[in-house]
Amino acid sequence: MSKARKILVTAALPYANGPIHLGHLVEYIQTDIWVRFQNLRGNRCIYICADDTHGTAIMKSARQRGCTEEQFVAMMHDAHRRDFAGFDVEFDNYGSTNSPENREYCEEIWRALQDKGLIAQRQVVELFDSQTGETLPDRFVKGTCPNPRCGATDQYGDNCDRCGSTYSAIDLIDPISTISGTPPVKGESEHFFVNIEALHEFLDEWTQSGEHLQDEVANYLKSHFLEAPLRDWDVSRPAPYFGFEIPGTHGRHYWYVWFDAPIGYMGSTREWCKRRGEDSDEWWRGESTEIHHFIGKDIQYFHCLFWPAMLRVAGFNLPDKVHIHGFLTVNGRKMSKRDGTFVMAATYLKHLDPAALRYYYAAKLGPRLDDIDMNLDEFVAKVNADIVGKVVNLASRTAKFVESTGLSPVYPDDGGLFAQAASVADEIAAAYESCDYNRAVRLVLEMADRANPYVENAAPWSLKKDPGRAKELQDVCTVALNLFRQIAVYLSPVLPRLAKQTEELLGQPIRHWDEVQTPLVGTPVAPFRHMMQRIDKKDVQAMIEESRESALGAESPKPQPLQDSDEALKAEPLAPTCTIDDFTKVDLRIARVVSAEHVPDAEKLLKLVLSLGGEERRTVFAGIKKAYQPEQLVGRMVVMAANLAPRKMKFGLSEGMVLASGPGGAEVFLLGADSGAKPGQRVH
């Protein structure tokens, strides 16, 4: 046998601003199958992934939830892990881009780029949210299409979905920030760029070598990017931004989320290595390591241009292959919330067996970038017919005849069936290796199509009636169960649970691909237990219904142009003018809520402990109980009046006041601070 390969595999890092859905799972299941296949072949293969946690969208989501970005991404991290585990997607490490390991790698790569003189600085005109000061990506601005012949309202800042014209968000008429609902302000700020053109020749060679990319990907890159000089890549965003600060910029600049996201593959590898006492350089600089990325076609250029360039400059291993897949459609159409076909992983798991989806995706996935369609009727029919009707049925119809005797001591004559199935091993392996899973599955199913007629002809149920033919009965079942086991081995990357159940039934572990070459003989057979339920169409329907409902419930109101009522001002008219000196007497400080708890017997009060940074702590009783749950508050930044004279209250001493607006009761709104503010900073 050839030497074991050492393979590092990644799937794209899911963005931490939403739950995993069936579209995501195409990739994670595709990758999981590949990793399991490699390990079954005796290679050393690790599956590395992480949450992609930075950027404007995360800041917005966190704010909507009233928590810090860190809390928000921690919550998503748990949810993602749960979803993946539910589908038997097993990562060796599932990290986060917001980790110290990732920061180390970002800084290392950044230094390399700087040392090679590939970083430039330039002013960029862009839009900012007038309330939060955040940069607004085009997609976060909506307004009226600037095309004079169109004028459609409520369009995103990158293009118009009515007339199809493209433009910059700056050109939109009556633009509105989707973050605060206010008009954005135009501003100029300094950005850092990578001179990627310096790597043009290298990228030409690397992408066109035919070794690393699918042909259509190489063509796409060549015609769209490589035939002209590559533009500088904008890799920074001005503060405030949730991400890593660029060293030496004094908190003014952060790396753009797409700079640190792919580096997250390395950061996550290092997390894993630390846990295992390994050196991550073994994986990212070692000569004998292969690196394989699995991604969707939407993020090709990041992974096939910028990423190899960065790795190259910093002296890391380049990917051996970037495997790119298409998108998922359901019943021939884009997944749609309205149709109920935008199904979350967690929703699927409430109604259906994860193995069914794994099998169906495997049966659909090929080595190319075509979208794959999940036809729900076909899904039901295929899983029921193939797995339950043909494969599991083999065991289900024979196992109990040999429950008391076990398998025959010598493998009987089976007309060459076992040998034939064993001889296809290389062909199936090649199909898995090249991600041609539908071919692999087809080849395996042919075996089941030969095995069932064998059982039919041998008729063990008839043999059973004649005690004189007990040996024959045992032989027939020995053949059937060995044919079944071969199938279970071949499909074990796709259906790990079925492989486990087969191990339990036959009392022998499935550890290696080559187990298909040797029949089991003379071993006991455990009582048969159902291995997989048939899919009931009603369950699919219920899943669709639930997806439709939850989508309706979650429909977020569109930001309205501001038409504020004068109610609040009338209710509480402006106070008399004060001087700046009056104002500065009040020392307002940013503080972080370190704990929050209910006060027994108090109607309105929550007891908060606030940190002003370092060891400074203040206990404050705040009348916000009807508006906030304590757990919502922990970790949040608030503004406090810090030099207010302490006041003795019924429940203890209150050493300040947190600032909030609203008439009271449940209508209380705490003041927060934009990302980047630090506890202890004075508010001026």
Next chain:
RNA sequence: GGGCCCGUAGCUCAGUGGUUAGAGCAGGGGACUCAUAAUCCCUUGGUCGGGGGUUCGACUCCCUCCGGGCCUACCA
């Protein structure tokens, strides 16, 4: 407008120069009753999108037209 892919039985697809084009599902008929109304046998069904060309020979190669999908449209 450009790039890529696809168009084979009702449906999903296999088949890349060589016997009368295949499979699964669905349809029809039958068998069995071990098995999760699973299984097995037989069977209906295709001018391989249209046209032209290369070839002794094309679903398979070339050209062209028609139809569909994805990407892209001087943004990444």
